[in-house]
Amino acid sequence: MPSRCVIGGCSNTHRDGVSLHIFPKDQARKKLWVKFVKLTRSDFSFQTHKRPLICSDHFSPESYVERLKYCDEGSQRVLSEVAVPSIKRGSDLEKKKERYVVQKREGLVIASGFSHDEASSSQQTPIYQNYDPEDTVCNKTVERYKNMTVTQQSKQTQTLQRRGNYSKACQSSIQSRSVGLQCDLIAAPPLQLFKSQEQNMVVDSDSISEMDDDSSTDSSSDLISVSDESCSAEGESYETVKEKYIVSRHKLLQLFASCEKCSGICAVDVERVVGTMVVIQAICCQCGYNRFLFSTYQRHQDKYLQPVIIASWVEQRAALLAERRGMPLTIGGDGRADSPGHSAKFGCYTIMDLKTNEIIDMKLIQKNEVTSSNHMELEGLKRGIDALLEEGIRIGELITDRHPSVTKWVRENLEPSGTKHFFDIWHIAKGLGKKIDSKAKLTDCGILQEWRRSIINHLYWSAGSSGGDGDMVEQKVMSLLRHIRNVHTGHGNLYMECQHAPLGDEEKRKKWIFPGQRAYDELESLFDNFRFKKDIRKLSPLDQTSGLEGFHSLLNHFAPKMLSSGTKEFSAGEFHKYNGGYVYSRMLLAVLHHNANSGRPQAKTKDGCLQYEILYPRGKMGQHTVRRVRSEPCYGESVKYKRFDLKNRSISDSLIFFTAYVKVLLQKVISEVDGSSTTSQGDLSLISSPPPTLSSRCERPDKELAIQELQSRFNS
Incomplete structure (x- = not known):
């Protein structure tokens, strides 16, 4: 049952178009409200009324806060902090204005031939009073709206009200305001609409879409044209209005009304709507030209967009390599497949300057160019390193994950020339953490979970405090096996004792793990692993590949992995022209965006304090991490950043x-x-010829014969 006003003789609810106000918390003002209510009914008490309300009919206009400029008349009114009810029910109550309830799921229907004079002379007119019997739209909708009337609240706003029936779901009034200019890009005679002094129009999407579906020949019957004067708000200049982007349907269709080939008239229709995407079909009635074939989309990309993106990347890459030529670089490399598992079709390998966080090269590899998907990462590294060496780039340090084939190739081809190869700590720490989690689930090994975070932190400290000395890193990491049994000296000839301060009484009571316990034996088996001992000697002391991991996350926005999952457009060799194709262009666009925003400073609050945020990564099992908040990325505006000085090797x-x-x-x-x-064709000369498609080695059978030989392993 709806809440009602507690004033004696008044039973207003929200359905009557009034605002209901709860009693104030201030005790002094609350007593005044109670005193006013008892003047109209002596039996009022808070025991009988758990949540008493007083409607807006009992408050004077001065009791309300002044309405904002763009608030609608039907919006919720706010009482001032000193408002007290003063209007009783009776002679001193102002004559109640007519109020109308806007039904949920009902819409605006404009009757054909309903003129402004007729609207001014009648407050309520049956919506089916004047209609053309031959009009298919009216014939199909008149039965539905026989019980509805058009109620004119102003000279423009029209709402529908069903007699004696209210919605059980939503009793709130619909609020709306002008959305601005509906740009007249192609001159067309506007349809008639009631002149207006207000700018609010209530439109129901269901009723309008039903009228659109019923319209067969004349598409203008369900379109509304709004003049510039009615769309512009008071005090709003034309320069402000023209920057708004919400466009009515018929204005959007007018963009495609003319054929771009013969300038003839096109048959334009909305094919489908998916979310905010509108798919439009436009076919010329004279020459039959279809503007929106997939081949048109493909041709625009191949002719304009892809060459421009590739040309921009070639220019940027040349500038990045020119300022780095002749100096040893610390670079990081990592591969990214277009799908998880071992069935990837494409793999890209990205090379980044870890000092400036800028990407200096990227290579794309197709699966049939190598023996299997696992070899695409190594092939991408080979191509990237060869391209850098051809440009005269010296590679001082290379940081990658511990891919076995990559490690072997670098050891045989780069390390003899002086390149130092390091492993990213995060990859090794992640693998060690997973193994500790697995061991902690064994019987009598739960104590390992308590030491997990300390073990990972010790791994990071060992790498960062050793300066790249592999022997020192190994002795520091292996000293953990003595530390966990409360032995802090005699670790080795390079690292003899723990660097922490003397342990206090509480730390001495920590749960140590001693030889003979199963937890110690399981942890010792992890640390005595031959590959683990070999890999920790190559832990990077300073620079890591976290910037590359962040770029791969960004790459998912520009080139989602689903794009190359065997879709139609990628099965055609002409469309995907390998490095110059759709996938590579999207990847290069992500590179351009990353390099333009790689030097973003940390954001600050209004008070000038640096901003941080607390995150709860999935891999940390509910533990938090603190991250610096960067400033907003730039797209259309030029910005100034502090950049890493390559010569002085410091922030400029x-x-x-x-x-x-x-x-x-x-x-x-x-x-x-x-x-x-005239530069795009020359820039495309760096793009190699496309490899054959994955199905080029397969024999294509006859379709009818293949259907006849089709057999099922199950009984149909």
Whole structure:
């Protein structure tokens, strides 16, 4: 049952279009409210009324806070902090205005031929009073709206009200306001609409979509044209209004009404709507030209977008390598497959300068170019290193994960020339943590879970405090087996004793693990593993590949892995032109975005304090981590960042000006369309010829014969 006003003689609810106000918490003002209620009914008490309310009919206009400029008339009104009810039910009560309830799931229906004069002369007119019997739209909808009336609250706003029936779900009023100019890109005679002094119109999507579906020949019957004067809010200039982007349906369709080939009239229709994406089909009635075939989409990408992206990357890559030529670099490399497991079709290998966090090269490999998907990472590294060496780049340090084939190739080809190869700590720590979790589930081994975090922290400390000395790293890591049994000296000839302070009484009572216990034996088996001892000697002391992992997360937004999952567009060799194709272009676009925002500073609050946020990663099992919040990335605006000085090997105090990459790409696309650019074809010379498709080695059988030979392993 709806809540009602407690004033004697008044039974208003929200359905009557009023606002219901609860009693204030301030005791002094609350007593005044109670005193006013008892003037109308002596039996009022908070025992009989658990949540008493007083409607807005009993408050004077001065009791309310002044309405904001763009608030609707039907929006919730707010009482001032000193408001007290003062209007009783009776002669001193102002005549109640007509209020109308907007039904949920009901919409706006504009009757054909309903003029402004007719609307002004009648407050309520049956919606089916004047209609054309031959009009299919009216014939199909008149039965549905016989019990509805058009109620004119203003000269523009029209709402539907069903007699004697209210929605049980939503009794709140619908609030709306003008969305701005519906841009007239193609001149067309506007349809008639009631003149307005207000800008609020209540429109129901269900009723409008039903009318759209019923319309067969004349699509203008369900379209509404709004003039510039009615869309512009008071005090809003044209410059402000024209930047709004919500466009009505018929204005959107007018963009495709003319054929771009013969300038004839096109038959335009909305094929489907998926979320915010509208798929439009436009076919010329004279020449039959279809503007939106998939081949058109493919042609636009191959001719304009892909060459522009590749050309921009070639220019940026040349500039990045030119300033690094001749100096030893600390680079990181990591591969990324387009699908998990061992069935990937494409694999990209990214090489990043870890000092500046900028990507200096990227290679794309297709599965049939190597023996299997597992070999794509090594092939990408080979191509990337060869390309850098050809540009005169010296590789001082290379940091990767501990891929066996990568480790062997670097040991045989790069380390003899002076390149130091290190492993990223995170990959080894992650593997060790998983093994400790597995061992902790065994009988009498639960204590290992309590030591897990300390073991991982000790691994990071051992690598960071050893300066790249493999022998020192090994002795520090292996000293943990003596530390956990409360022995802190005699670890080795290089690392003789623990570096921590003397243990206090509470720390001495810690649960130590001693030889002979199963937990100690299981942990010792992990540390005595031959490969583990060999890999910890190559732990990177400073730079890690976390920047590459972050880029791969960004890459999922530009080139999702689902794009190359055997879809139609990637099965055609002409469309995916290998490095110059769809996948590679999206990857290079992600590289351009990353490099343009790699030097973003840490964000600050309004008070000038650095911003941090607390995260709960899935891998930390409910434990938190603190992350620095970076400033917002740039797309269309140029920014200035502090950049790493390659010569001094430190952060420069001077600001470097970065031009927004989006503006550069748009300018180049316009130049390609105008024909004023001649660089794209030359830039594409660096792209190798596409390899054969994965199915090129297979014999294509006859379809009818294959269907006849089809057999099922199950009884149908």
